[in-house]
Amino acid sequence: MKxxxxxxxxxxxxxxxxxxLWGRQTIPDSRRGFLKKASLTAMSMxxxxxxxxxxxxxxxxxxxxxxxDELPFEIPGKDPGLVILNDRPVNAETPPxxxxxxxxxxxKLFVRNNGIPPENIDVNNWTLTIDGESVANKKTYTLADLKxxxxxxxxxxxxxxxxxxxxxxxxxxxxxxxxxxxxxxSKWTGVRLKDVLNDVGIKSDAVYIGxxxxxxxxxxxxEEVVISRGVPISKAxxxxxxxxxxxxxxxIPLMNGYPLRLVFGGxxxxxxxxxxxxxxxxxxxxxxxxMGGDSYRVPCEAVPPGAKxxxxxxxxxxxxxxxxxxxxxxxxxxxSEGRTLNIRGHAxxxxxxxxxxxxxxxxxxxxxxxxLEAPANRxxxxxxxxxxDFPQKGYYEVWAKATDDQGRSQPMIVPGWNPKGxxxxxxxxxxxxxx
Numbered sequence: 001m002k003x004x005x006x007x008x009x010x011x012x013x014x015x016x017x018x019x020x021l022w023g024r025q026t027i028p029d030s031r032r033g034f035l036k037k038a039s040l041t042a043m044s045m046x047x048x049x050x051x052x053x054x055x056x057x058x059x060x061x062x063x064x065x066x067x068x069d070e071l072p073f074e075i076p077g078k079d080p081g082l083v084i085l086n087d088r089p090v091n092a093e094t095p096p097x098x099x100x101x102x103x104x105x106x107x108k109l110f111v112r113n114n115g116i117p118p119e120n121i122d123v124n125n126w127t128l129t130i131d132g133e134s135v136a137n138k139k140t141y142t143l144a145d146l147k148x149x150x151x152x153x154x155x156x157x158x159x160x161x162x163x164x165x166x167x168x169x170x171x172x173x174x175x176x177x178x179x180x181x182x183x184x185x186s187k188w189t190g191v192r193l194k195d196v197l198n199d200v201g202i203k204s205d206a207v208y209i210g211x212x213x214x215x216x217x218x219x220x221x222x223e224e225v226v227i228s229r230g231v232p233i234s235k236a237x238x239x240x241x242x243x244x245x246x247x248x249x250x251x252i253p254l255m256n257g258y259p260l261r262l263v264f265g266g267x268x269x270x271x272x273x274x275x276x277x278x279x280x281x282x283x284x285x286x287x288x289x290x291m292g293g294d295s296y297r298v299p300c301e302a303v304p305p306g307a308k309x310x311x312x313x314x315x316x317x318x319x320x321x322x323x324x325x326x327x328x329x330x331x332x333x334x335x336s337e338g339r340t341l342n343i344r345g346h347a348x349x350x351x352x353x354x355x356x357x358x359x360x361x362x363x364x365x366x367x368x369x370x371x372l373e374a375p376a377n378r379x380x381x382x383x384x385x386x387x388x389d390f391p392q393k394g395y396y397e398v399w400a401k402a403t404d405d406q407g408r409s410q411p412m413i414v415p416g417w418n419p420k421g422x423x424x425x426x427x428x429x430x431x432x433x434x435x
């Protein structure tokens with residue numbers, strides 16, 4: 001099948017794409033469709049073999065083998081396998097099979113920038129200022145001060161872009177069309193934000209903290225702030241909330257915030273400010289750039305796809321939803337009939353913990369339990385694995401589903417639509433051919 005238009009572009013209207021490509025007929029209000037014999041033959045030819053359990057395949061679903069569309073791009077200090085989504089500012093995601101390490105290597109951590117990183121960084125003279133309406137004493141620390149005056153801590157912390165998975169929403173949402181790779185869990189070293197806040201003294205009316213970085217706005221205007229977000233004081237005062245200078249024991253890569261950044265595990269990565277130079281302690285919800293409108297906010301209540309939502313009906317994203325990723329094997333794997341397939345991956349659940357992990361090979365009709373490891377520490381992702389025996393030759397899709405400690409599971413299809421395509425935690429799936 002020729003894909004000059006691009007499979008994702010065709011599937012911006014899933015049902016129409018199904019009809020155009022395969023001739024699938026969909027019953028209104030039904031997530032299953034009927035494939036005619038000729039249509040099933042066409043789809044089987046496209047994926048390279050018989051689709052086992054085809055009768056269970058939801059309508060409007062791009063076969064995972066066709067959805068894999070990697071474009072190599074090189075960023076200094078990063079693995080050449082990262083996929084670029086934007087070059088001004090630089091944004092790049094990591095294909096799932098490159099996230100197989102239990103601790104994400106720095107060169108494989110996704111890049112999400114809003115502006116241009118600072119140049120000619122002088123680490124010896126880098127400072128961090130703590131100010132705001134709700135501090136008792138404004139203070140400025142050098143990087144050396146932070147390292148020597150406060151106890152250092154290291155945690156594995158999961159960072160995920162709020163828009164990870166945006167490419168699957170319909171109608172399409174504006175922004176970088178992330179698939180699954182804007183996530184990682186590295187080992188971060190720094191000082192606890194709460195220790196620094198306690199050192200300056202925060203007033204009883206403190207509500208929020210807002211950060212400011214040294215990146216430059218795309219306009220080139222040095223006075224225009226690129227992004228200034230933050231978190232409530234309760235999140236700022238958690239043990240795992242860090243002002244970090246190292247990742248996996250080494251300097252943070254420039255594209256990920258060198259030499260200093262915030263790290264708030266389990267919340268949208270946009271709260272974890274990079275190239276950190278100032279933290280303002282506020283007596284109101286922080287009102288910096290990208291804190292209002294539809295930036296990192298979703299409708300407080302469910303809305304129809306494509307709806308216009310007033311600002312007052314939008315809520316700030318806080319803890320990220322339960323989610324998982326298959327990191328081995330790479331989608332498109334082929335095995336011989338009768339062989340057992342070992343699969344593995346990671347699962348995470350924002351501020352919560354993952355309690356169970358399941359997989360399906362029949363498009364979600366039945367699920368089997370995976371082995372799930374405990375997290376290395378709070379807010380670290382958890383590793384899971386399973387062994388799969390396939391009943392016959394043909395094309396399969398392996399789907400992964402995590403359930404958190406509140407009983408919330410990943411949906412099999414894209415969850416509630418929102419204007420900016422945030423919080424897609426639909427099941428990850430890969431293609432497997434048994435020959």
